Amino acid sequence: MNLQDYFSLVFSDYTLRTITLGTAILGAVTGMLGSFAVLRKQSLLGDAISHAALPGIALAFLITGAKDTNTLLLGALVSGLVGTFWIRGIVTKTHLKSDTALGLILSLFFGFGMLLLTFIQKQPNANQAGLDKYLFGQAATLVESDVWLMAIITGICLIVMLLFWKEFKLLLFDADYTKTLGFNTKFIDVLITTFIVLAIVLGLQTVGVVLMSAMLLAPAAAARQWTNSLGKMVFLAAIFGAFSGVFGTAISASQDNLSTGPVIVIVASVFVVISFIFSPGRGLLFRQIRFIKNRRDLEFQKTLAFMYHIAETHEDISHPHTIKILNNFQGFTRKTLQKLVDKNYVTLDGAMWSLTEEGFETAANLYNQNFKKHE
Amino acid sequence: MSNAQFEIQLIASLVAIACAIPGTFLVLRKMAMISDAISHSILPGLVVGFFITQDLNSPLLILLAALTGVITVILVERIQKTGLVKEDTAIGLVFPALFSIGVIMIAKNANDVHLDVDAVLLGELAFAPFDRLTIGGTDIGPKSLWVIGIILLTTIALLIAFFKELKVSTFDAGLSASLGFSPVVIHYGLMTMASITTVGAFDAVGAILVVALMIAPAACAYLLTTDLKKMLGLAIFFGVFGAISGYWVAHWLDASIAGSIATMLGVVFFLVYLFAPSKGLIAVMYREKRQRIEVLLLTFLLHLKNHSEVEERHVNHLNEHINWQKVKSKTVLDLALKNNMILINNKIVSLTEKGDEFTSQAIDYIITNEDAQIEDMKKHFFLFRG
Structure with a gap:
């Protein structure tokens, strides 16, 4: 199947439609909530939570003995929350730093989850196969009810986010101010964190424990480059996330042997790279262009100023001088000289240059002008 | 206790020691999550190395994978330097991308590669004694024992040789620079060592549990002491304790050894977290x-x-x-x-x-x-x- 087949089949074929919808919704919700995680400097929390969710899945299976997705995800949610609050407990109550706390919870919970999974595999129970799909995720196992669950939770997230928009925004940018205004910061904080955990847990089935954190971060990090407004960023992140989901699914469906999760992550990473380079405000390309342009302007002005200081010592300002005396001056090139001529600041006569009236005026006011520009 | 059981415990303990030493410095330098990033992003290096050598224990493969680890660190730092995203976001962006590339490379060549993502992530210590190194027909012990043994010896030698430099640059980078030890060289040296250790340990305990062995013993030790030498000693002790007790738990439950080592480390950390004399909860x-x-x-x-x-x-x-x-x-x-x-x-x-x-x-x-x-x-x- 090639990409064209995919796009012609996506509306008619049940499996493809379900998976595409599922990954798109997942991308949107993780992008949305990921924006908060990125801005709160909790980027790696997603990684820790997704790993911490693994023992919850195994325990839920051990307790209920059923492989019902919702039960397993509930277990994942509980253990993800336990992990999150333990991380907070470590950071606030001991002198261990947040990176240590994250790494600890991530690896210890994951190890415990592995212990449980291998323990379950040895049980004489034919039902246990397939739990390890949560490690890397299998979008192919999505069914319509899963997509409905995702859609409903996304809807709830959206409603809560709109209801608490002002509080979320305040807490994000100035926690102390929020507190002084009388908001219950602890409650808002727990609310955001819970929704982040929820989004991560939702993605486990599709993308898996290991790669879930990228789903949270990449769309948000890409969106951050294009705007400085929180609303726009959340919206853009949702769009980027949804597109990563759709494109990732399309590419993995059109090739053999490609699991969806990693492809989605790669697509999302491509979005990030493009945003890093090409975003007009912050992107590396435009930053470099601005940098070069500024340097050229500076060189141009420096040359003009140098000429001005030479011309100053003569009574006649347009007294000709040889170009040679400029040669040792740093910042002088043939190009800057040509530019000066183009702007009619300097006239050339063979190997001699002389400052025009206009050039002299401009050079005299060079620094004043800069001053005005900055005002 | 059979010979194989003894060898497994020996390998696990050596891995624990080899991880605890760089782990202590990573925790002190607030770079614990870098170990997580390295452990994931060595995957593409491993795959490429495996294509070339067809042998999971070849030195070339270990070097290639370790190189990927160092590249990860450099990439993360480059992205941080652009100022476009915060530092933790940079880590979170780099390693899933590299890991995904590795997974896709394995998937595309699934038929002719005997390399399993599960095996890389989780490792299987129980099989380690069966992959033996023979020189001239005589059996001189399991391959992974030799691999991790050499890495451990190198680590210890470097630790003793550069202890002073490591200590100064960890606690006061400015002082270290003014004394003439470049913190940058020490930093990349440490990162290289952490990468090599991760690669050497992954096929015994798996990539993610390397993180557990690096961070958990060091974190426990950090809650108990503020003396660097004591902290190193305690971290090694906790690591070895976790390795050996974890082995017996796995033996008893008939479950993954790596998983139970991590679980035992978790239990130890929980106890230390609650009861540490002046810094516990x-x-x-x-x-x-x-x-x-x-x-x-x-x-x-x-x-x-x-x-x-x-x-x-x-x-x-x-x-x-x-x-x-x-x-x-x-x-x-x-x-x-x-x-x-x-x-x-x-x-x-x-x-x-x-x-x-x-x-x-x-x-x-x-x-x-x-x-x-x-x-x-x-x-x-x-x-x-x-």
């Missing part, structure tokens, strides 16, 4: 409670000092004036009485000479903001803290 909570009472006592004494009127010093009045509950005010009153700071006559509270002096000194310290000295002052007055 219980000790911290106890200290916080005591400090709260001390602040209450001070507030109370200040109130007394500010008011000479009888009605302001009546026991019942205090309840409503400072807005304390009955129990709370009783605790504070009792504490003040036991410390001979106050006298109660006819339910009228007045400061004793000692209480008066204590309060004026305390207020001096508070005004001059010299918090450190207040502890000495408490000692000077033999403050009994309830």
